[in-house]
Amino acid sequence: SNLFYLWTSVMANSEEKDMMGTDFGLASRCALSFGSRGRGLFVADTTDSNMMAIPLSSVVIVVDDTTSEEARTAMETIYNNWDKVHGVKPADSIMNALLNSSWAKDWRAAIGVLWARMACESWKVYCKKWMPQRDEISSLYIASDKELDELQADDQKQMALGAQRMLNEAWDTISKDPCMADLKGISKEDFEWAYCMVHSRCFGAELIPGVQAAFVAPGLDMVNHSFLPNSKYVCNFQQGHFMLQWNPNGAEMPVPIMDREVTVSYGPTLPNVLLAVKYGFVDPENPNGHLPMDVLKPAFHALQPGPIAEALEQYKNKAGELVRLRVIHNALGHLQKRTAPLEPVSMGEVQQGLGVIIELKKLIQKQPTTIEEDEAELKKDDLNARVRTCIECRLDKKMLWQGCLDVLNIWLTRVRAHQPGKLMPRLD
Helix, strand or coil, X not given: CCCCECHHHHCCCHHHHHHCCCCCCCEECEEEEEECCEEEEEECCCCCCEEEEEEHHHCEEEECCCCCHHHHHHHHHHHHHHHHHHCCCCCXXXXXXXXXXXXXXXXXXXXXXXXXXXXXXXXXXXXHHHCCCHHHCCCHHHCCHHHHHCCCCHHHHHHHHHHHHHHHHHHHHHCCCHXXXXXXXXXXXXXXXXXXXXXXXXXXXXXXXXXEEEEECCCHHHCEECCCCCEEEEEECCCCEEEEEECCCCCCCCCCCCCCECEECCCCCCCHHHHHHHHCCCCCCCCCCCCCHHHHXXXXXXECHHHHHHHHHHHHHCCCCHHHHHHHHHHHHHHECCCCCCCXXXXXXXXXXXXXXXXXXHHHHCCCCCHHHHHHHHCCCCXXXXXXXXXXXXXXXXXXXXXXXXXXXXXXXXXXXXXCCCCCCCCC
């Protein structure tokens, strides 16, 4: 392989260089830096599509199907190599837990992370310096009831509480398992930390042909999410590496672009509330948003798509909320007729569109805080990580509603302008 240790030449200081040195065997063509998504990985060399690689003997791995003999054999091979490289190997109780067919994959991966942090010095250092500590976790798996109130949405709060119940169920089961004796005093708080790390830093790929697995890989886990990703994860079991590769069929150029952030998709259909719960962030470019059915109801699949498209184009040209243009387009799609012959907009259609505008205005006005107030809150330095996530989530929702309202107001103005002499319904 022509991979090389570029990482050590681009880190900001010697402490970082030492931490990401050869203990993990990490090879990289990426630089660690900050961009619009926070800290992430950026292309620092364009000579090859392999952006990063790490030996499987430094990666926590669990397979999807623990009943597969091929999968079990592959897992045993990998963890035997851990012993050769790091001088540690899971105890039988830990190995049994990693291959426990009755446990969900995220439970087993959390056990693997806890074992690696305890048993392997390199992992211990990595977890301490490069993974968030428990009080820094921004995902809502461990948010308090008071913190979840900041969502200003009971349905979203209940979704987060449901996710927390799944975490608690995992701990209730695992805490009674024999593997606990070999994890040496792991507490519920430790397990919650590991569970959150797995959900925010674990990625899937094929371990061997036909065997899917989840990987927690130091260094490679710093890649950020995008709904238009340019990279992907690949496992080469024969060469013994887990890799982050530039995807020639991705959203950007077929070859790496210098200084471009390297991104993967955490889930192409996830709405922002699920990103907040699982990963602790909100993506303003997320196309997976919708308007409440009560808002859509007055004109559900009732409006001609042409005038809506023209209003969206005018909104775009007037420098509207461009970052949310896709999600506004998608959310308004539920108002458009599935089949719509070209015809003048009727008075009934206008009345239906007005009904949506009225419902949107009522929805925005009844929120406990405004967009401006939420934006001011987010400028505060003393917000804890999970409160910040909740405020970002509620603000994102309001920004979508406001963007849809702005487009519909443009639609209404244009419709009125094209209907001279008619007594049009008014919004009072």
